[in-house]
Amino acid sequence: MFLGTIGRVTAVWRYVLKRLLLALPVLLGVSVVVFVAIRLIPGDPAQIMAGQAATEEVVRQIRQSLGLDRPLPVQYLYFLRNVVRGDLGRSLFNGAPVVEELGQRFPRTVRLALASMVVASVIGIPAGILAATRHLSWVDTLVMLVALVGVSMPVFWLGLNLILVFSVRLQWLPAFGYETWRHLLLPSVTLGAASAAIVARMTRSAMLEVLGQDYIRTARAKGLAERVVVNRHALRNALIPVVTVLGLQLGTLLSGAVLTETVFAWPGIGRLLVDAVLARDYPIIQGATLLIAATFVALNLAVDVLYGLLDPRIRYE
Amino acid sequence: MRSFLLVSVAAVLALAAGLPAASGPATPAPRPGGTLIIGRGVDSVTLSPYASASPDAEVISHVAETLYQLTPEGRIEPLLAERLPHVSPDGRSMTIPLRRGIRFHDGTPFDATAVKWNFDFILNPENRAPFRAILLGEVTSVDVVDAYTVRLNLRRPFVPLLAHLTHDFLAIHSPTAVQRAGGMRPPTGEPYGRQPVGTGPFRFREWVRGDRIVLERNPDYWGPRKPFLDQVVFRAIPDDGARVLALEGGQIHVAVRVPPRETTRLALNRALRIDRTSSVRTIYIAFNNQKPPFTDARVRQAFNHAVNKRAIVQTVLGGAARVSDAPISPGIVGYSPIQPGGWPYDVERAKRLLAEAGHGGGLNVTLLHPTGRYVQDAAVAAAVQAQLRAAGINARLQTMEWAAYLSFTNQPVDRTPVEMFMLGWGTVTGDADYGLFSLFHSSQWAPAGFNRFFYRNPQVDQLLEEARAITDPARRAATYKQAMELIWRDAPWLFLHSESQVTGLRREVQGLVVHPTERVLAHTAWLAR
Numbered sequence: 001m002f003l004g005t006i007g008r009v010t011a012v013w014r015y016v017l018k019r020l021l022l023a024l025p026v027l028l029g030v031s032v033v034v035f036v037a038i039r040l041i042p043g044d045p046a047q048i049m050a051g052q053a054a055t056e057e058v059v060r061q062i063r064q065s066l067g068l069d070r071p072l073p074v075q076y077l078y079f080l081r082n083v084v085r086g087d088l089g090r091s092l093f094n095g096a097p098v099v100e101e102l103g104q105r106f107p108r109t110v111r112l113a114l115a116s117m118v119v120a121s122v123i124g125i126p127a128g129i130l131a132a133t134r135h136l137s138w139v140d141t142l143v144m145l146v147a148l149v150g151v152s153m154p155v156f157w158l159g160l161n162l163i164l165v166f167s168v169r170l171q172w173l174p175a176f177g178y179e180t181w182r183h184l185l186l187p188s189v190t191l192g193a194a195s196a197a198i199v200a201r202m203t204r205s206a207m208l209e210v211l212g213q214d215y216i217r218t219a220r221a222k223g224l225a226e227r228v229v230v231n232r233h234a235l236r237n238a239l240i241p242v243v244t245v246l247g248l249q250l251g252t253l254l255s256g257a258v259l260t261e262t263v264f265a266w267p268g269i270g271r272l273l274v275d276a277v278l279a280r281d282y283p284i285i286q287g288a289t290l291l292i293a294a295t296f297v298a299l300n301l302a303v304d305v306l307y308g309l310l311d312p313r314i315r316y317e
Numbered sequence: 318m319r320s321f322l323l324v325s326v327a328a329v330l331a332l333a334a335g336l337p338a339a340s341g342p343a344t345p346a347p348r349p350g351g352t353l354i355i356g357r358g359v360d361s362v363t364l365s366p367y368a369s370a371s372p373d374a375e376v377i378s379h380v381a382e383t384l385y386q387l388t389p390e391g392r393i394e395p396l397l398a399e400r401l402p403h404v405s406p407d408g409r410s411m412t413i414p415l416r417r418g419i420r421f422h423d424g425t426p427f428d429a430t431a432v433k434w435n436f437d438f439i440l441n442p443e444n445r446a447p448f449r450a451i452l453l454g455e456v457t458s459v460d461v462v463d464a465y466t467v468r469l470n471l472r473r474p475f476v477p478l479l480a481h482l483t484h485d486f487l488a489i490h491s492p493t494a495v496q497r498a499g500g501m502r503p504p505t506g507e508p509y510g511r512q513p514v515g516t517g518p519f520r521f522r523e524w525v526r527g528d529r530i531v532l533e534r535n536p537d538y539w540g541p542r543k544p545f546l547d548q549v550v551f552r553a554i555p556d557d558g559a560r561v562l563a564l565e566g567g568q569i570h571v572a573v574r575v576p577p578r579e580t581t582r583l584a585l586n587r588a589l590r591i592d593r594t595s596s597v598r599t600i601y602i603a604f605n606n607q608k609p610p611f612t613d614a615r616v617r618q619a620f621n622h623a624v625n626k627r628a629i630v631q632t633v634l635g636g637a638a639r640v641s642d643a644p645i646s647p648g649i650v651g652y653s654p655i656q657p658g659g660w661p662y663d664v665e666r667a668k669r670l671l672a673e674a675g676h677g678g679g680l681n682v683t684l685l686h687p688t689g690r691y692v693q694d695a696a697v698a699a700a701v702q703a704q705l706r707a708a709g710i711n712a713r714l715q716t717m718e719w720a721a722y723l724s725f726t727n728q729p730v731d732r733t734p735v736e737m738f739m740l741g742w743g744t745v746t747g748d749a750d751y752g753l754f755s756l757f758h759s760s761q762w763a764p765a766g767f768n769r770f771f772y773r774n775p776q777v778d779q780l781l782e783e784a785r786a787i788t789d790p791a792r793r794a795a796t797y798k799q800a801m802e803l804i805w806r807d808a809p810w811l812f813l814h815s816e817s818q819v820t821g822l823r824r825e826v827q828g829l830v831v832h833p834t835e836r837v838l839a840h841t842a843w844l845a846r
Contacts (some may be wrong), residue, residue: 043718043719043721044723044725047720059764065504066504160556160562168562168566175559175563265552273553312835
């Protein structure tokens with residue numbers, strides 16, 4: 001038993017290590033694609049920086065000072081060399097180090113994303129369980145209807161309406177800013193609403209599937225209380241696909257909820273990225289994309305490891 | 318020595334009176350204290366001489382001051398300078414007396430050495446200050462005459478320089494503070510650009526990028542009008558709707574760029590006030606003057622007759638604009654109206670002109686326009702398209718994201734595929750030279766300059782060159798008027814309108830100035846109870 005546990009722990013670490021090594025080519029690929037793609041779209045960062053009134057001479061000077069006049073492969077190699085040294089360059093637009101910008105913006109997005117995940121889980125999972133245990137009743141129909149509305153609602157529409165009600169009319173919560181938990185409420189509900197709906201639907205269908213299994217019938221036949229059957233026997237098994245969905249949702253939320261961040265003036269990574277694309281701020285785009293790709297890879301890995309904890313039958317290979 | 322007579326003596330007195338352009342009805346005495354929060358769509362990029370846009374300029378203007386200032390009415394007044402400059406008889410040097418006894422926020426004395434240091438920094442080509450060529454292009458060197466007098470030496474007589482000295486990008490920063498911060502590096506003046514130190518009524522306190530810039534009152538301000546507010550905060554709230562809601566909810570006091578569709582609703586809110594101040598930004602649709610059919614002036618004139626500018630301003634822009642009656646807008650030194658009301662809307666005349674030019678059977682063109690850069694730009698383009706149809710012109714609309722748009726419209730004449738495109742031009746120096754020479758002089762053809770529509774009229778060229786050296790304001794204005802009449806008749810553009818800045822304010826905000834150069838100025842603002 002004890003040896004078996006050790007063996008399993010070692011297997012987990014070997015698995016994690018292997019996955020991390022596999023992540024390197026993924027990130028390299030992402031960096032190449034992003035590097036080339038942003039340079040293929042029309043629009044010259046030097047021209048944008050210099051402003052529409054600048055002369056060609058000024059634009060040329062800026063291009064030169066930024067190293068944008070060098071051949072692409074050379075630029076890429078410089079970029080790669082610096083990345084290895086932990087230097088993502090400086091923003092073309094405001095001159096700030098990219099690492100510093102990301103370091104400021106990313107934690108804010110993480111805070112928002114985690115809060116939204118809490119909203120999604122706290123609302124989504126119980127709602128899904130409720131709908132599954134009251135299958136085909138009016139409760140089920142209502143939950144699924146609300147979920148459909150939740151998924152379909154445009155984020156900016158929901159966000160502006162929440163501001164209208166809670167900031168303008170009731171004056172309970174601030175409309176923008178990110179300093180305290182009160183600032184966090186409206187944006188996290190806005191951002192978490194769609195995820196909550198997805199989680200509710202996922203939980204419901206997973207629960208329905210599990211509740212039809214033989215071992216549930218056995219549990220019920222043993223005379224266990226329905227609550228015990230649902231919570232201990234059904235839920236744990238039903239949660240596996242839900243965890244996958246939550247993991248992927250978190251990835252999406254972390255990659256920057258641009259609309260939510262825009263509506264609530266939340267200076268996170270999503271807004272940074274969109275502003276950077278509009279300004280052709282290459283170093284910021286590259287740095288942010290790499291960070292987001294790395295986040296996705298890490299989350300996928302975390303989800304896969306979590307699988308094993310939830311379901312001992314799953315093996316790490 | 319001849320003295321500059323660009324402004325009247327009365328104008329100088331107006332400085333002391335303050336310029337509450339956006340204040341409401343008569344109010345009690347100003348109340349000191351409080352924090353004013355200004356919500357705007359974008360954050361600043363840098364607060365150093367490397368700035369390149371009005372969101373930078375408006376913050377700098379509170380912290381660092383210029384030698385002269387441009388009033389909202391378009392007058393030039395001394396600020397850090399003691400009085401207007403003296404120009405040498407040959408027009409090639411400008412001597413400026415400075416105010417005494419002023420200190421920067423860090424205690425460094427303000428004097429001729431500090432001014433020279435600032436100008437020398439911008440003049441040094443190695444520093445690559447983006448506005449060097451535009452603002453100080455004609456200045457060769459700066460001399461310290463004595464502790465409180467500087468002399469600017471010019472390549473050739475260049476009268477617009479006085480207006481240029483009012484520009485926030487030529488504000489005087491503390492040389493010691495720049496050094497202490499670690500200097501200024503291109504392209505954006507880092508690291509000093511994040512913590513400016515000047516002589517202004519407010520001191521820089523904090524900047525959280527993408528979120529807010531906080532300024533605090535300078536208790537030792539030298540000027541006759543001390544600031545009232547304890548703090549001024551500029552908050553970046555990119556979404557128009559959210560910014561307006563934040564104003565309604567009272568979380569900000571001022572919302573800049575209120576979308577026209579919101580104004581009717583906001584006007585019903587008694588806690589708010591809407592300010593409409595015209596801007597020096599002119600919106601136009603340029604023709605490629607070297608590409609048929611636009612080589613024919615009759616075609617260009619026909620387009621101007623075919624579009625009902627007033628209807629566009631009233632309906633599409635909700636009245637938040639002014640139909641152009643000249644290539645530049647009021648408030649600019651050298652402006653005069655050329656045709657009040659703009660080119661007359663006359664579809665029949667448009668059709669006749671097109672027929673005369675051999676296009677009686679109709680015309681197909683492509684109209685390029687940005688989306689989201691100017692107020693309702695895409696909607697304006699659609700309205701123009703609809704109106705051109707009545708004159709037998711079939712315009713195909715094409716839009717592009719801004720960065721691509723800038724490059725696309727900036728190609729040399731032999732390569733550009735552009736036929737018609739919409740753009741705006743802000744005469745931010747406040748002088749006609751910047752609004753006319755940069756656009757209509759034939760030396761400014763793209764990509765070297767901003768004449769992206771390849772207009773050439775030797776007579777206009779000559780007048781614009783002459784005007785640069787005329788010191789007598791009346792004669793100078795007359796020369797510009799002559800040039801503008803020629804431009805107007807040649808119609809290298811479809812003249813549209815100049816934008817108004819629509820600003821939402823809470824009732825308690827008093828004394829705030831919305832400047833035509835697209836800056837919200839809280840220098841003498843205060844909050845009533």
